[in-house]
Amino acid sequence: MAELSTAEPDTGPATGPEAGPDTVIATRALTKRFRGGQLAVDGLDLAVPAGSVFGFLGPNGSGKTTTIRMLMGLIEPTSGTARVLGQAMPRATRTVLPQVGALIEGPALYGFLSGRDNLLRYDSADPTADPRTRRARVAAALDRVGLTAAASKKAKAYSLGMKQRLGLAAALLQPRRLLVLDEPTNGLDPQGMREIRSLVRELASDGTTVFLSSHLLDEIEQVCSHAAVMARGRLIIQGPVAELAAGARGLLVVTTPDPGDAARVLKEQGMADVVVEEDRVTGEPPDRDLAEVNAALVSAGVRVRGFGLERASLEDAFVALTGEGFDVAG
């Protein structure tokens, strides 16, 4: 865990890219350079364990969608390899993709068709989908996302949230081993976001592996068991979310009416990056028993109102890793 926090952006993933049998997505040095010369994905080594809810985190333009397009066989990698469900993409699209449901860069629908007819069309595009059960499966998918009542309405009359849910329904037309959801809550109101998140949790509890890209940290923290962080086309870190957040160490916060003295004592005690804001002194906790730090404050005559550790968020981890704020476009 400690090595996670010290990983430099350039040293690559802390977790190795070994593709064991339980790895649903495995890429090796996956790279995409667009024809304009834009390096969108740069040497990506990704390992998504089976059964995980894997958050693929990165600011806009960091290469998430490009990665997903390569995983789904929509674009050819410039170099490197990608394996999905154990098979090489894009060669094995025919055998792999029937077992994968995907939502890529927002839903795309036929506005002149009803919601139901949209799903019937997407289902008939899958040569492994049984036409005898098509209507029943479409009805079940509509029900799952709560669109049964609106099923006969033309898709162009749908709200953004309804379109998003119809897109999700298309990903759920068959039992899937892997769901790839590219920013599924983008553009939704908080209520819509909650609905999608609870759906994702539900699907994950059925044993489906979910690969969820997002530029929202709290979203990843709320629903994901694992995460990978992207910035400017490069993978910065990947691993279980708990470890990633713990990797960025918490903040020691001291509340006191004597901030000046407190800061001096805390520095003597080995606290780094000390920041004083009115009656709050914060910094990186020293490598020693915090009880002794507190005792040192008290014996130096500093009146302590509050003394405690603030748990680091994934955002702190991100800032610690990249040295920049999160909403920076690559």
Add this chain to the structure above:
Amino acid sequence: MSRAEASEVSEASEGSRASGISEVSEVTDVGVGSGTAEVVGLWKPSPLWALGLLRNELVTTLRRWRTLALLGVLAAVPVLVGIAVKIETSDGASGGGGGPAFVTQITNNGLFLVFTALAATLPFFLPMAIGVIAGDAIAGEANAGTLRYLLVAPAGRTRLLLTKYATTLAFCVVATLVVALSALIVGSLLFPLGELTTISGTRISFGEGLGRAFLIALIVAASLIGIAALGLFVSTLTSSGIAAMATTVGLLITIQILDQIPQLHAIQPYFFSHYWLSFADLMRDPVYWDDLFRNLGLQGLYAAVFGTAAWARFTTKDITA
């Protein structure tokens, strides 16, 4: 089934690959073994299921407003021609010369309206309608973003392209039949029907005339195979449906104009529209087949060349829309 066999299946031709999918799933299931995966391994997809997309595509295309509008315009042409001829001749005038082929014979026999309407729509209205449908085939899906979802379904690029081409060809037949049927109905309402005189001057029965009209409609539909392939190829080059449609129709007009320039005599036999009006040879007695066969051969050549180009382009293209 061993893993080696499984990978053989995945490299086999498309048809046999579809039937091997269930076995391949079973092999990979061993590794992960999640609950839902077992369901995937149970059923065996039938190769016939691959036709589901074609059926859906045909129905979807025919349900679009745009398709119906195009067919409406095509159906209106014979109505306009029929009414114009009727008005022109009702005051006793002999109809004069000029106008599309067969137009002077319509007043004697309504069946000639079928030939006239096909001759009037073949140079522009029919190929324009095909250009719209073919040009939009792939580019329109890319434009709407639905292409990526069809491909991850997974429709398969070759299968999707074949489906689109088959649907465009079906539209060629439907569009031509709409013109012919509309003309037949209008012709029989406004003019007498009966025996007719061929271009060679012989008389044939109305029944045989009807048969030849049907044959002509099929030949006219087949004349559109070339522009359909050309439109499909253009459609794979861009992500804008409008651009693809405009390019295809623009090519059509350009070729039609170049076909009129005498100096280009040497290359004109390779223009897809060069032998279009040879369908009139079916009204000779005996039928003069040479140009008809040249036309069909040329259409086949265009289908092969541009079909292959479309396939080469589409199966290697990055889908970023």
